[in-house]
Amino acid sequence: MGNSVLGDLSSQLRVAFHRVQDWAYPDQVDRGTFRAFMKTPHDVGGEPDPPALFEDKEEEQWELNTFVTCEVLGWRGIWTSEERRRIGNVDLGRTNYLGLPYYGRWLWAIARCLVDKRHITLGELIERVGEVRDRYAGGINGPLDAAPRTTGNTDAVARNHHHVDAIGKGDPQCFADTAGTPGFAVGDAVLVRELPTIFYTRTQEYLRGASGTVAKVSYESLAPEDEAFDREDQESEWFYIVRFRMADLWTAYTGPPNDTLQAEISERWLRPAV
């Protein structure tokens, strides 16, 4: 309860967005409704929420194991972290995004990636989950840990280029000198484009249509829209840290007029501000 409503459920009762029928007819979905359905659930910046008690949390062993597995899958070229973010923060849908524990979603992402990329079949996963459950059916009487039966042939696995190309350089340094001349310079006034959201982005909804000033020409990299879908074949582009005035982002911003916000945006999302 700490992270949402301070235990006060009655203040959270509200008029439901209610439809008497599932699957609205096409003519019943207007632009605003369509946009709401398509909004990526990870993009929460600016959503109203009452004050909360900010809590700490002890980490479960499985949470650390899950985090490490995700990172090792990146280390060994099974995915990039951007694919993990797309699968675990967006693909799973709003209900699961807000309902599952934080690392529960990381775990979901591992499962989804391994099946989607044909490293395992869904049948294998289902059988193994059933087997592990049976192993501990009588409760936990001993070590709780993975017990792989064999060690697979690591050479026979399809992996990305990135995990080799970036060695000794880092990421985004591995993309240096691949995107030509930056289109913008520090001090340039830029406008964030109002492109539609489909499946994934890292350009927040609250910045769309806003004007700001380039504060830093950051680096070259694949755009998140490509990296999240394992499109190593695509061209890299420049990224910029853009500074916005809070008063330009939020109607009726309650702070002083000189408060600001910065975010890092890829070139495709920016246009010169007129």
Next chain:
Amino acid sequence: MTGNHTHQHAGTAPMVEEVTDFEVLEIALRELAIEKGLFTAEDHRRYTEHVEQLEPAAGSRFVAKAWLDPEFRRLALDDAIAASREMGVDWLHPTGFGTPSDFTAFEVLEDTPTLHHVIVCTLCSCYPRPILGMSPEWYRTPNYRRRIVRWPRQVLAEFGLYLPEDVEVRVEDSNSKHRFMVLPVRPDGTEGWSEEQLTEIVTRDCLIGVALPKPGVTANAVRPVHPAIRPVTSD
């Protein structure tokens, strides 16, 4: 964990601990990944060791040194990756290209008497793990991420940080590959202090920007801690 784990619930018989659905799924996936050759058990062990040695103290020492050494401060602001290396933090570790989720672009945000930075990632929970360790739970919550970009002064006040109007609040939404850390203003009352003394007052919360360093304050504000069923063991 070993042994027969039971715990007594008030007024009931001892309960045998049940494995959770998350634990089962985690074990199943790790077993399959190793059996298929996606990575080795040794990879997993080595990366776990890397994670377990991360701590915010590296960031605290970084700031204390920047307060004392103008040359290091300049390096920290120009090339924070190189400055980290001087402090014993190599952003290319442990894979040779950095950690997959933290990348290797690091920027230090310099506070002044009229500018205060605070960090968030509204899209997930991007955080400079190589220098600050794992992020606190509250930093990851939708609540913090929703509100800090729109009502920053109110949220900072909830952390006990009240900023005057002549201080510009600058929220850094770390939504891409850069990771950020705040370099706070060295507080009054620390004249003549050693690097060790200064390091102690640079808490993790100061490095995120939800607190300011203060002589005498050497720990983050005390918050409720949600306990784990089977917490991380360091054996």
